[in-house]
Amino acid sequence: MILVTGGAGFIGGNFVLDWLKSPKNEGVVNVDKLTYAGNLATLESLRGDPRHIFIHGDIGDKELLARLLTEHQPRAIVNFAAESHVDRSIHGPAEFIQTNILGTFHLLECAREYWSGLDGLAKQVFRFHHISTDEVYGSLSSSDLAFTEKNAYEPNSPYSASKAASDHLVRAWFHTYGFPVVTTNCSNNYGPYHFPEKLIPLFILNALNGKPLPIYGDGQQIRDWLYVGDHCSAIREVLAKGKLGETYNVGGWNEKANLDVVKTICAILDELKPRSDGVSYISQITFVKDRPGHDRRYAIDASKLERELGWRPAETFDTGIRKTVQWYLDNPVWVDGVVSGSYRDWLQKQYQ
Ligand code: NAD
Ligand code: TYD
Secondary structure, eight states, X not given: OEEEESTTSHHHHHHHHHHHHSTTSOOEEEEEOOOTTOOGGXXXXXXXXXXXXXXXOOTTOHHHHHHHHHHXXXXXXXXXXXXXXXXXXXXXXXXXXXXXXXXXHHHHHHHHHHHHTOOHHHHHHOEEEEEEEGGGGOOOOTTSOOBOTTSOOOOOSHHHHHHHHHHHHHHHHHHHHOOOEEEEEEOEEESTTOOTTSHHHHHHHHHHTTOOEEEETTSOOEEEEEEHHHHHHHHHHHHHHOOTTOEEEEOOSOEEEHHHHHHHHHHHHHHHXXXXXXXXXXXXXXXXXXXXXXXXXXXXXXXXXXXXXXXXXXXXXXXXXXXXXXXXXXXXXXXXXXXXXXXXXXXXXXHO
């Protein structure tokens, strides 16, 4: 088995679905707290599949983790579980400290205890793979080189600070205890099953629902976008071949200003599902107050992963974003399932 945490979320869910598509891969024990961002509908196609064991639980629950590790004897742990939305971290950082820092700490300690009790081959092959973000490196100016693994950590939001702290814990567990870890720092993901609080899914659904498309500030902030399936393939590579104690940047070589991303979404929707009045979705764009401490630019240099492990993304931004928009058009049932009362409360709080 492998044990995945946060596997009912956006990236973890895509990872579990991709992993189990291959009959040669082992089963997955999937531990998820099912916060607002966790959604079992994402895993619906695995219902009845004995290779997927879903456990509703918290990575901070030491007794539960110890029991699961003893019972299932996983050969690896992939830690996706986190609070992941910058805007929510600005409104309420406490959950971010709880799960991203303390939760990772408890998970590391339980995993280390389990690993210490292994011997022979089982001990030798065991891996703890920590999933992190490029946001730990802080913000770039337009002339700065893209982040490499050697950049200093300079997190600017409660979210990125909590992820940076978790990365440091993982690093320290390797150096101090020899605990076998790898960490990946990935750029902004997009694709199917993405909770519609983040830029791309929020704007696709707002556009279709005739709502404003609220761009923070001048819309010239830059992000590097990676299709989620490419992130999953990178994780599989690093899990299989990554060097212990190393970190690997994962990115799509797709730097885009937010306004350009939004215009691209509008253009695809104009083609695939034109508004009944014939007006472009671009007319729904509005500029709103900027996010406090908004990072200007992220850019990832993923050449280490390419050079050492031979990984390249399969999708360009043009192919990935088209697939993504099409997926939201094709999956109204999944969308209706996540657009709950608490989701509407969040939109009200954030966008008045
Ligand atoms: P998400 O918010 O969609 O999903 C997080 C999942 O973790 C949810 O299913 C939630 O229920 C679960 N969870 C939260 N707290 C938990 C806890 N205490 N115990 C167990 N489960 C818990 O996030 P995502 O976008 O899928 O991100 C997954 C990971 O990838 C995170 O660690 C995030 O920092 C990292 N990451 C995300 C991006 C991105 O663009 N989304 C980019 C780089 C890295
Ligand atoms: P987001 O998807 O929240 O990811 P992150 O903050 O982790 O990069 O936001 C991506 C970019 O889009 C970021 O620069 C903020 C911007 N943004 C808006 O302009 N309007 C919005 O409503 C949202 C959610 C994001």
